[in-house]
Amino acid sequence: MSLATQERKQPNNEEQPNLKGTLISVLILGTLIVVSWFGVYALFMMR
Amino acid sequence: MGIKSLKVDQVDPSAQKLPLSKKQKNLYLSFMTVSITALLIGGLMGLLQTLVRSGKFTLPAGIDYYQVLTVHGVILGLVMTFFFIIGFQYSLMGRTVGMTAKQLKWGWVSFWLMLIGTIMTATIILLGQGSVLYTFYAPLRAHPIFYIGLALVIVGTWIAAIINFRQVYLWKKKYPGEKTPLPAFMVTINMIMWVFATIGVASAVLIQFIPWSLGYAETINVLVTRTLFWYFGHPLVYFWLLPAYMAWYVIIPKIIGGKIFSDALARLSFVLLLFFSLPVGFHHQLTEPGIPATWKFIQVILTMMVVVPTLMTAFSLFATFEMTGRKKGYKGLFGWFKALPWKDVRFLAPFIGMLFFIPGGIGGIINGSHQLNTVVHNTVWVTGHFHLTVAAAVILTFFGISYWLIPHLTGRKLTPQINRLGIIQAILWAIGMAIMSGAMHIAGLKGAPRRSNFSEYAGGEQVSEWIGYQVAQAVGGSILFIAILLIVYLFIKMAFFAPKGVEEYPLAEEEVDAEPTPAFFENWKLWIAITFALIIFAYGVPFVDMINYAPPGSPPFDWPIGK
């Protein structure tokens, strides 16, 4: 229901949905990737 | 311009859902039954391995550890997965593009070929004539029937591929200009990839292994066999993974009460997965003496490319969850999280699988990182890695699928009680796998080798540390086996005893006002041509060199495997 009202408020079809939570989630995921990778890289350099 | 706009006067045929006939259901159910049986046998082998490796248990009756390990790898990595995937994909095709009586007949041919092949190979392993593990590296030689059985399994999957291609072809003929239904598109991509991949391993088996194991060829080019194996071996993991992605893209949105996030992006990620899952096998051979470093690095770059569609998938999944939650009225940055159906095993099991894929995927990037591979190559870290990816992410998704597919096929209901036990089963699996795989990762970073019977080696601090983690693996392995017993029980219950009824086959739709999918996604010939070109680019020169500058070949070795 709430979407219908939202959509009416935003008649422009080009308007993008609110995906802030998604952005934060994937950025956390990305940080995990980078941190883990450099962790093992450090291990490689130390050995 | 999109295809969708071509026909506005009727129901979109790409979104139609066809009923499955009783005969179709029997075929799909047969695949599922072999799959769950394989899970039980393979899981028991896994339990035995972890117990042996804890150092507190020895196998009875002269059974060899490596025989058990070979059964585990072959029956779970090849049999359980293949039967599930082929059966599930048939059902997706039957549901979206239909299956003719003739296709159904050939479907049974594929089933029996795969089953006969499995029984042949399994018999050889049980007789102790095939303890070469599922990678069957030359010059260890198994009995010829080991290879012939595997070849039959592959041929069975080829028949399935031809049926799938034919199903799409007939549908396209009936609805010219329409976009292929998304599930059928995904199955087609997976099977094109599969045909490309298996040509490699089939060549090795038919041209190299079978004549050599029969004694017609005296020697074998070891590096060529390994290269052909890993040319197949990496897309093999994507062959496992893509059906899970299918469920994540088109089934999960339906279960959570949402829509497909983007039909076009889902297709794009599958096309990219087709391109880049094949020209990357060298990243399994990074510590190989016989492959030039530059070619390894080129395939490492291509390996990083195959990460991109998975990054896209991660975004799509979060976005599906968030949009669904917001539509239901949940607010705030993460309020949508509460909208997810946590008490529904059809969602929960695959969702836990997705979570496992985060560390699984990260480990994969590390493994494929050229010189970093020396930190982890052939340590038990790698075993931990693919237990996160295939044995957690993929298998939990397959469990999630089973909880609605089995009752759908048997005309019964997923009752609240089965659902509750299913949730316990998925959580047990998650706990067991987290303990086992976590212990494997840590022990691997400390150098503990994979694929090894219990051994105290020369003793010392390093080795006793490994053994500590092996005890933890046995704890995890035991929990996993309990979860297997539980799902076998639930499978039987759903197949024979649950109350009769209609269980939904969930397939999500697009938003009504969704952006039309561009027509260029139907360029099958172009996708195949690009895939082929990438393979030639990545493998052409080094592969020809491998043959032209080969060392003397290797004669077969029987005694090391106890033959």
Next chain:
Amino acid sequence: MHLHKYEKIWLVFGIGSLVVFLLVLGFGAFWKGTHPQSHGQLIDPENIEANDAFKPENLGVTKVDDDKYIVNVVASAFNYDLGEDENGDPVKHIRIPKGATVLFQATTPDVIHGLNIAGTNVNMMVEPGYVSKIETEMNQAGEYTLVCNEYCGVGHHLMYATVEVYE
């Protein structure tokens, strides 16, 4: 087909990270020479002694210079041959001073093996027909297990030696 603004941000971040990984790896590999072993040197597996390194008298540790050592190993099912000591017993324990540069060379007359000094970057496949080699600096003192980490048959787990890096 269009991408959500946030998906563009995510893909730039994600692909950017992958590019950074590749640059770091490429710099290390091509400029610093930290490629995984890839020499492609051939050998006849049925006549490995044709290569001087694998003659029985040259197996095990050889000091070639101050702080420079060579370790030659023949890996076979299910044994690492590191030569014999003065009593004629097989060597199962080798010692290398900390900080020394060591060239490990290995081959096999039979099936595929692994050669991993557990907990170090010395990690190679050993395959019939090829000489595996890697040069490394042993910078951390301690006792390491030299372990076969590729399945080579029923005695795979009994194939080991120890490497001691002493101060």
